[in-house]
Amino acid sequence: MTLKLYVDRMSQPSRAILIFCRVNGIDFEEVRVDLSKRQHLSPEFREVNPMKKVPAIMDGRFKLFESHAILRYLACVYPGVADHWYPADVYTRAKIESVLDWHHSNLRQGAASFVLHTALAPALGLPLDPKVAAQSEMLLSASLAKIESFWLKGKGRFLLGNLQPSIADLSFVCEIMQLEVLDEEIRSRILGPHKKVLKWIDDTKNATQPHFDEIHTILLKVKEKLKKMSSAGGSSQTNVSNKSVLPSKI
């Protein structure tokens, strides 16, 4: 086994890559880079990824980081991966590239920043910034509205109206899953208005089970811990202060 995945399951793109490998029968060794212990800043990990971020991979001597690049690479080099994940047809692939690129400045930026400034910041020793949280919520909601009205148009159940999931579906849904750590009320406010998005999340989960749920178990555990802390200490989700609960970088 030469493929090593350097991941932390608290990181949404790490989860996407783990699920992708599991679903496609790609053998790998999972090397945990514990973000809560700041292992991504260690000299050893810097040799794997000088940008000090997970996920990263080593396939033999070949090193790679950036989750979309990793998913594309794995889809291309591992022969067992079905074409629908990253179609060879140049036109179909171009559309998937468009979705993947759109992710960065829209859904990713909105979701990651919103969760940080709504729940995670204090656990990372950072101040909450309500102004940034509000701006992020706007971007996140606008992104979900675009997924609902545009990317999920068409006959199929998946992005671009496809009949089967692509790496973009997996990447997006894992991104959205981080909202699981938020209060149910906040999550409902954000996701509730988007019925097609909710159905597509379920469809993507179903297409990748049992791996999807197993890899996401960690989020449910964190949510439980946050709930207990909240009810025990009377602290709301926005002033969690136990540094051991949450990682430093997701």
Added chain:
Amino acid sequence: MTLKLYVDRMSQPSRAILIFCRVNGIDFEEVRVDLSKRQHLSPEFREVNPMKKVPAIMDGRFKLFESHAILRYLACVYPGVADHWYPADVYTRAKIESVLDWHHSNLRQGAASFVLHTALAPALGLPLDPKVAAQSEMLLSASLAKIESFWLKGKGRFLLGNLQPSIADLSFVCEIMQLEVLDEEIRSRILGPHKKVLKWIDDTKNATQPHFDEIHTILLKVKEKLKKMSSAGGSSQTNVSNKSVLPSKI
């Protein structure tokens, strides 16, 4: 001629696509979407790109947006494009994908936000936010430092130590070129410490002349206008208020 490029030369990814087509002898029709006249919000353009952003293309009936996706697509479908722009080899290509994906959350976010909050915001009817400008400068400078110390490592003159430019070089350098509209002093403070970056910008320009300079003429004109306004009205670069000078979205 069936390839239509919907662009505004004030937009950095629009410039990258125009230069790419010129350099590679790809015939196209340039359809100007005048951002200063808010043409990107028009119903006609929404038919081309529902996200209301330039650049976008129509190649016959095939529509595409997101600049990296467009560059990949053009490199794949037009047979005259040399391999070095987007190599077919899966390992070499994967590294270029990694650079392209890194662009979004680093150089792009830093540069675009810094220029907006240092110079362009008032011209767009937006308030300047010095806190955001300072944060953006940190991200921009950190991104340039990473380009200098990591992406430009190796023997070649281009990103990843390549001997010839890829679509990533073109995309990055066009991004950095937007700093041209800033005061010389600010530009020197940002770019000055990065000698390899400065040389690489020149190398990328030289590899794509005369098209590079021609497509960038617009920036020099804007810079001149800003200078004149500054000296005539005594206004600094940070309180430009002439809405006709600058576009609404780059």
